[in-house]
Amino acid sequence: MKPARAAAATIGSSDKHAISSAVPAKPVTPAIQVSGLTKIFGLRQREGLDLLDAKTSRAEIQQRTGCVVGLENVNFSVRPGEILVVMGLSGSGKSTTLRCVNRLIDPTRGQVTVHGTDVTALSTKALRDFRRTGFGMVFQQFALFPHRTIVGNVEYGLEIQGMAPGLRRDKAMAAIEQVGLKGWAEARPSQLSGGMQQRAGLARALAADADILLMDEAFSALDPLIRRDMQGELVALQEKLKKTILFVTHDLDEAVALGGRIILMRDGRIVQEGRAIDFLLDPADDYVMRFVEHIDMFGIMTVEAAMMRTPCVMTADDPVAAMLARIDEGADEVVLSDQDGRYAGRLSAATIRAMRGTARVDVRGLATTDAILGSDTLGSALPRFSRDVRAVPVVDRSGKLLGQLTDTCIISAIAQQRRVGATRGAAGKL
Amino acid sequence: MDWTIPKLPVADVTNAALDYLTDRFSGVTRAISHTVAAWIDVLTGGLNAVPVWIAIPVLALIIWRITTPKLALLSALGFFLLWDVDLWRATIQTLVLVLLSTAASLTIGIPIGIAAALSRRAWHGVSPVLDLMQTMPSFVYLIPAIPFFGLGAVSACFATIIFSMPPTIRLTALGILQTPGALVEAADAFGSSPMQKLFKLQLPLALPTVMAGINQTIMLALSMVVISAMIGAGGLGGEVWRAIQRLEAGDGFQAGLAIVIVAVILDRITQHIARQAQVH
Incomplete structure (x- = not known):
């Protein structure tokens, strides 16, 4: 033990x-x-x-x-x-x-x-x-x-x-x-x-x-x-x-x-x-x-264990100009949360660019159902990913935004398990 | 040189012990004998007083209630045959002895069987005695019965009880010991006391095995009751015994066949009850 x-x-x-x-x-x-x-x-x-x-x-x-x-x-x-x-x-x-x-x-x-x-x-x-x-x-x-x-x-x-x-x-x-x-x-x-x-x-x-x-x-x-x-x-x-x-x-x-x-x-x-x-x-x-x-x-690792804890989070009150700045820095999307930290939807780079010139984003009609639970397994989160979807927001049961699961997170989780196997295997051969 | 190995005084010791016990207890045993003999007479007499045309249908009806219509019909046919060859009185006498002895065997045997199953020490005490009881030639039991109970039906009962008890003891113990370990463990895990375990789990599950023992006890009782005709027990055995002494092969065969009929009826009834006890 x-x-x-x-x-x-x-x-x-x-x-x-x-x-x-x-x-x-x-x-x-x-x-x-x-x-x-x-x-x-x-x-x-x-x-x-x-x-x-x-x-x-x-x-x-x-x-x-x-x-x-x-x-x-x-x-x-x-x-x-x-x-x-x-x-x-x-x-x-x-x-x-x-x-x-x-x-x-x-x-x-x-x-x-x-x-x-x-x-x-x-x-x-x-x-x-x-x-x-x-x-x-x-x-x-x-x-x-x-x-x-x-x-x-x-x-x-x-x-x-x-x-x-x-x-x-x-x-x-x-x-x-x-x-x-x-x-x-x-x-x-x-x-x-x-x-x-x-x-x-x-x-x-x-x-x-x-x-x-x-x-x-x-x-x-x-x-x-x-x-x-x-x-x-x-x-x-x-x-x-x-x-x-x-x-x-x-x-x-x-x-x-x-x-x-x-x-x-x-x-x-x-x-x-x-x-x-x-x-x-x-x-x-x-x-x-x-x-x-x-x-x-x-089937074992939870989404929360693999996710990235610091996604690009902004509130709906932040000016569009600030969001544009993040997009220009290379972010693919902006994740929104409300005052209590609950997930409020997300905006893709293209959407934000289209709003250039307006002061505030319009959050009405933004879907919040695309988030996954932190306690879900990685396996159950996989179907959410596709060629176009490379990141999924992660929330807890109360809807609070915990972070973001990206394709990179998943790859590094796989890599970690492989590393454990490889080092053990090498040690065994010696 | 003249070496002689001293002979073990088995016979002398047995005789001495019997003499001693007879001196001390024959008063009591004779008293018991008179009482039991009176009961047997009353029972046999009472049953014989019932007209056959009532007795056979009533017996058939009882058998039908306990078992199947088919078995009841065949039993009635068997009884009718026995009455037809003038062996009805002898059959009643034999049946009374068999059932009395069996009842006594079970009353003594089942508790001993339970004790033997629950305690290893009791099992070690009972087991060799059972071996002795089962291998000793059955006639031998008749000899000591006479000084205690006199010639006749009571001695026959005594010898029959001893001779027929072992299967009940053995199979009761076996049935209880055969309770699957997992079930005993479950009963323990839920906090059963030994008595609760016995009455709610072990005995109900042992019932088919116990019934098999009872079936064997009845069969042994029947065979012993027949043999005890030699000490004047009468009944169907008495008919066989008289045929032997007079060298009447036909009468002997007829009485023998009657015993077979009674045996088959008793066996089928108890087997049916045993099957019903097998609930799962």
Whole structure:
């Protein structure tokens, strides 16, 4: 694990700006705090732990004690309302990490704190109560109870809390509606397709209204198209519900689609932590680079990260003469903003030249719909460009002008990724 | 040199233990025996008092309610055949013994099976006893039954219960242990207590397997009830036993066929119930 280096900071800085605007600047108590998490599987755990502390390799520990090191000193925290994606190949410890959070697996050492409660210290009974109200969990193979109807499955968590039948049925039906399974409440799980079964799994996790969702490869067993739909719906649902989600996946595309922070694990350790773009532009090592190699940067990098921050901006009140001066200096167009900094349209060089002699420009009828959002991906901005359109204004959700995305910006973004690959490749050959 | 390996006194020890237990408890067991024998007599007598032309349609109607019209019709046909060859009384007697023993086997066996599934230690304790119960020749159970319960139907019941219980225990435990790990994990993740997990997940899913065990228990009970004719249990086994002693091949075959008919009817009914238990 290492912090994003300066190289990524130049492009990634605006990205960080975007995070800080979404989350209050004051330090937030993390929803989940994992510290020093270590898990050793096997009978001689004590011995294995000692060897691990003495920096013995995993292979040697396994040879000498028969113990398998599942997790080694894993630390991370999840903010309330955040999606944290834990990514890694099979055997990397990602699922073990997830199960340590609600103690389906008991950690050998380390601490898990959820909203200030030390989960690792809870008694069996206290842990049971905590699981009932604290976590919703979604499983890779759905894990729906085949002998219960969909609504019977969804209300299971409420039922074991001892909630009255009428009330829990209402809540379950609300959750079923939320995931788009209305009308299927009385069906058996075996009557539903995989995608619908996992919707039911999601509804079951949502029904108890727990603040934290633990999702273990939740969409990995689904067809690619359905998987993408579900990812989109989860993101949409999350906009409304603002749960804290710990999402385990082996699929980098999925991690990107969910759009949260990413932790990449390998051999029970965290290799790198950051946003998707950090993995791409500043991979911690060759393993990370191989992992992200096939990823299309246009699908990850935001417009705001690639754009030019200082376009030629003027207000509609500026005299035409001043605009003409900018055109004569070589600017292709003038971007206009109002007093509050909101985008107000743009004027091409030809338009301004045609207005030579008038004092003020006439801004009526200027279109402001040609701007793109800073949070859009580069890929979604590409269709806006053509032989004639070489620059597009960038705004935020309130319409405030952020900058301008030009063809040069796009080329330099591509160049940056290629450079990372080239230097890594060269280093590998040496 | 004269080496002799001391003989293990298995038989002596068993006898001594039996004598001891008989001395101590036969009073109690005889009392139980009298009570149970009275029940069996009342039940058998009561059922035999019902005229056949009422009993067979009523039985067929019950079977129809539980299973299918086809099975009910075939059962009625079978019963009619049994009545026709003058084996109706013997059939009732056998059925009463089988059903009583099975009920007792299940009452004892299912909780033991659950315990064996939930606790590794219980499983290690129960498993060798089950092996012993299943491999011991069934006749052997009849011998110790006599000093405790005397000759007759109660001893037959006792031996039958012991002989027929293992499949119920084994398959109940197996059914519970076979609950998919992912489902158990899900139940745990939502905060189920062990009892909630058992009654809301494991037992419902184990039901088809448990039913298969019950089916086997009934079949074993039937075979044991037939064998216990040797200690005077009567019923269809009694007919076979009498045919053997008199070397009447025809009567023996007829009684044997009657047992087959009863076995087929019981088997099909329980199998049907087992299939219905398979909900998914």
